Amino acid sequence: MSNTTTKVREPLIRMSKRASIIWWKAWLIRAAAIILALVFCAVIIVLMTGQNPFAVYGSLIAGNFGSARKVMITLHKTAILLCIALGVTPAFKMKFWNIGAEGQVLMGALASAACMIYLGNVLPTALLMPVTLICAMAAAVIWSIIPALCKAKWNTNETLFTLMLNYVAIQLVSYAITFWENPSGSNSVGVINPNTQGGWMPLLFGQKYLLNIVIVAALTIFMYIYLKYSKHGYEIAVVGESQNTARYIGIEVKKVIIRTLAFTGCIMGLIGMMLVCGTDHTISVDTAGGQGFTAIVVSWLAKFNPIFMSLTSFLIIFMQRGASEIATTFRLNESVADVLTGIILFFIIGCEFFINYKVSFRHAHEEGK
Amino acid sequence: MIAVIFSFIKQAIIQGIPLLFGSTGEIITEKSGNMNLGVPGIMYIGGIAGIMGSYFYEKSGAVMNPVLGILIPLLCSFAASVLMALIFCFLTVTLRANQNVTGLALTTFGVGVGNFFGGSLTTLVGAEGTISVVTSGLYFKATLPFASKLGIFGDTFLSFGFLAYLAIIIALVAQWFMNHTRAGLSLRAVGESPATADAAGINVTKTKYLATCLGGGVAGLGGLYFIMDYIGGTWTNGGFGDRGWLAIALVIFALWKPASSILGSILFGGLYILYLYIPGLSRSSQEIFKMLPYIVTIAVLIFISIRDRRENQPPESLGLSYFREER
Numbered sequence: 001m002s003n004t005t006t007k008v009r010e011p012l013i014r015m016s017k018r019a020s021i022i023w024w025k026a027w028l029i030r031a032a033a034i035i036l037a038l039v040f041c042a043v044i045i046v047l048m049t050g051q052n053p054f055a056v057y058g059s060l061i062a063g064n065f066g067s068a069r070k071v072m073i074t075l076h077k078t079a080i081l082l083c084i085a086l087g088v089t090p091a092f093k094m095k096f097w098n099i100g101a102e103g104q105v106l107m108g109a110l111a112s113a114a115c116m117i118y119l120g121n122v123l124p125t126a127l128l129m130p131v132t133l134i135c136a137m138a139a140a141v142i143w144s145i146i147p148a149l150c151k152a153k154w155n156t157n158e159t160l161f162t163l164m165l166n167y168v169a170i171q172l173v174s175y176a177i178t179f180w181e182n183p184s185g186s187n188s189v190g191v192i193n194p195n196t197q198g199g200w201m202p203l204l205f206g207q208k209y210l211l212n213i214v215i216v217a218a219l220t221i222f223m224y225i226y227l228k229y230s231k232h233g234y235e236i237a238v239v240g241e242s243q244n245t246a247r248y249i250g251i252e253v254k255k256v257i258i259r260t261l262a263f264t265g266c267i268m269g270l271i272g273m274m275l276v277c278g279t280d281h282t283i284s285v286d287t288a289g290g291q292g293f294t295a296i297v298v299s300w301l302a303k304f305n306p307i308f309m310s311l312t313s314f315l316i317i318f319m320q321r322g323a324s325e326i327a328t329t330f331r332l333n334e335s336v337a338d339v340l341t342g343i344i345l346f347f348i349i350g351c352e353f354f355i356n357y358k359v360s361f362r363h364a365h366e367e368g369k
Numbered sequence: 370m371i372a373v374i375f376s377f378i379k380q381a382i383i384q385g386i387p388l389l390f391g392s393t394g395e396i397i398t399e400k401s402g403n404m405n406l407g408v409p410g411i412m413y414i415g416g417i418a419g420i421m422g423s424y425f426y427e428k429s430g431a432v433m434n435p436v437l438g439i440l441i442p443l444l445c446s447f448a449a450s451v452l453m454a455l456i457f458c459f460l461t462v463t464l465r466a467n468q469n470v471t472g473l474a475l476t477t478f479g480v481g482v483g484n485f486f487g488g489s490l491t492t493l494v495g496a497e498g499t500i501s502v503v504t505s506g507l508y509f510k511a512t513l514p515f516a517s518k519l520g521i522f523g524d525t526f527l528s529f530g531f532l533a534y535l536a537i538i539i540a541l542v543a544q545w546f547m548n549h550t551r552a553g554l555s556l557r558a559v560g561e562s563p564a565t566a567d568a569a570g571i572n573v574t575k576t577k578y579l580a581t582c583l584g585g586g587v588a589g590l591g592g593l594y595f596i597m598d599y600i601g602g603t604w605t606n607g608g609f610g611d612r613g614w615l616a617i618a619l620v621i622f623a624l625w626k627p628a629s630s631i632l633g634s635i636l637f638g639g640l641y642i643l644y645l646y647i648p649g650l651s652r653s654s655q656e657i658f659k660m661l662p663y664i665v666t667i668a669v670l671i672f673i674s675i676r677d678r679r680e681n682q683p684p685e686s687l688g689l690s691y692f693r694e695e696r
Contacts, residue, residue: 017694048493097469156674157683159406159469160618164663164670167611171660178653293473300470333488333606335481342478346456349471353464 033351063325076209079216084295087267100162102292103169108272111139113283120198141265148261152254385638387591391616394588401580406472409613410479415589416596418449423505450589465690487604506602560684563691
């Protein structure tokens with residue numbers, strides 16, 4: 001083949017896989033993507049509302065940090081999203097696509113609500129809390145371990161299985177609501193035990209959201225150590241990279257899958273309890289707040305690192321709450337938050353390419369030949 | 370009793386049509402090795418783009434022309450859905466991002482855009498109330514003129530708008546295309562083993578783009594059918610519900626065969642509304658009955674994985690990005 005034909009055939013843009021990238025370069029690329037996404041979002045909001053962009057950024061910040069209460073809510077929402085992300089991470093790292101976090105949290109919430117309603121005024125708080133926690137975890141573990149068992153035994157598609165269980169859980173909650181509704185006919189449960197506060201989690205320094213935030217912070221550190229330094233964490237990493245390697249070095253893949261999903265279920269149950277007994281004191285089909293999918297993305301964006309996850313979940317919550325503020329200010333629909341979240345996710349997902357691959361142009365490539 | 374059964378079949382078909390569009394679109398997509406979990410979002414976009422097209426056409430004050438009244442929303446819906454699929458393709462095929470993550474982000478985005486414009490469009494253009502395009506809705510609901518004269522048979526099987534028949538035709542054509550044409554063979558080859566297809570001279574990137582965009586466009590029509598025909602041209606936020614996910618589940622139920630998904634979608638449509646047809650259900654047991662489509666999907670999933678037959682398996686490279694230098 002002559003030299004000329006090779007030249008004609010050479011494409012304008014060439015992509016090659018990077019062997020490695022210095023960590024600060026990778027984070028520079030991610031930061032650039034986030035900034036680009038924020039600018040892009042602002043342009044869209046400005047086009048729709050006709051406001052000047054600084055006013056838009058102003059309401060973004062006001063929506064998150066406008067008052068002490070708003071700061072706490074922002075932190076709490078971040079904590080809950082982070083916690084769901086922590087729950088899906090071990091399984092996710094193993095390439096087990098659990099997109100049923102929503103349903104698992106709901107099951108935990110359902111069990112917690114049941115404990116509050118039936119045992120709330122019977123058992124003393126010191127006994128009630130552990131009982132509720134165990135019930136919540138058990139319910140969520142059932143929801144997470146059934147797909148894991150099927151995956152381990154028959155290699156059943158876990159993505160759709162966990163997804164379908166979400167809707168089964170939603171229907172179970174609707175079913176329970178028809179029995180628990182208060183006042184009757186309202187199709188909602190209302191605040192459970194408003195007078196006795198039976199089953200309510202205790203307040204930390206009189207702050208409604210603080211206890212949950214502290215729990216999640218502790219869990220984040222625990223998860224970091226668990227994934228990085230424990231034997232379980234190592235097994236999860238090996239199974240995720242290559243199941244054959246795992247089998248070769250004597251890891252029981254099935255056992256790891258089931259154990260990890262049981263652990264996921266425990267975390268999801270805890271979230272359900274924190275939401276129902278800690279903050280909401282009621283239950284509805286929206287208790288989990290539709291964060292199950294977002295949590296997957298949060299975990300993936302942070303490269304399964306729990307510490308980075310707190311940053312990514314804060315970024316998502318910041319945008320969502322800021323967008324809600326914008327929506328209220330300009331009498332727009334709440335869903336603007338989802339639109340902006342989607343745009344930011346596209347940018348961050350896209351930027352991973354530039355971390356993993358090198359793009360070179362035709363003339364730059366020539367001398368290397 | 371007979372009348373009830375026929376009315377049930379009719380309602381099942383009506384509920385099944387959006388699922389059929391969605392699952393046919395997703396089958397075409399998955400055959401190219403792309404697992405597009407963004408289909409629920411794409412279907413929302415298909416619905417909102419269509420109704421927005423109609424809304425601006427009706428608002429323009431022009432004399433309503435039935436042909437344009439159908440073509441405008443149809444094209445808007447298709448184009449917007451293709452655009453969404455294009456985002457997915459660009460991120461997963463060109464930038465090789467993870468398909469599941471991209472798909473979930475696309476769904477968040479699509480549902481958000483749908484509900485956002487559905488709830489805010491009238492505010493944005495300075496009008497009141499919700500979007501409502503009843504006239505255009507009637508065009509979509511128009512049936513064959515002789516359908517009502519054929520008694521119960523005509524009412525059950527011929528009383529649908531043209532989109533319902535289009536869904537069935539697309540599914541049949543897709544089935545024929547994939548199994549009996551050269552291009553269909555290339556498509557399947559790319560989904561099974563992109564490296565082999567590449568070596569055989571098939572343009573993997575182009576095939577993936579074409580299949581995913583076309584599949585997205587078809588799926589979007591499901592949203593259009595739901596809004597314009599079933600609802601009759603009014604947007605309700607979140608009204609489309611979880612049908613997009615059921616459509617994805619149907620792909621497995623139909624074992625990646627569009628023709629099987631015709632019956633599958635009618636069956637799922639039936640399960641979706643069964644609770645309305647069982648007499649004497651209390652409110653609480655209705656909620657239990659609404660679980661049926663999901664429970665059945667789970668049962669099918671498990672059943673297929675236990676049987677584990679070779680011809681019933683998903684495309685070999687489903688969900689994986691292809692990079693030529695990575696072999």
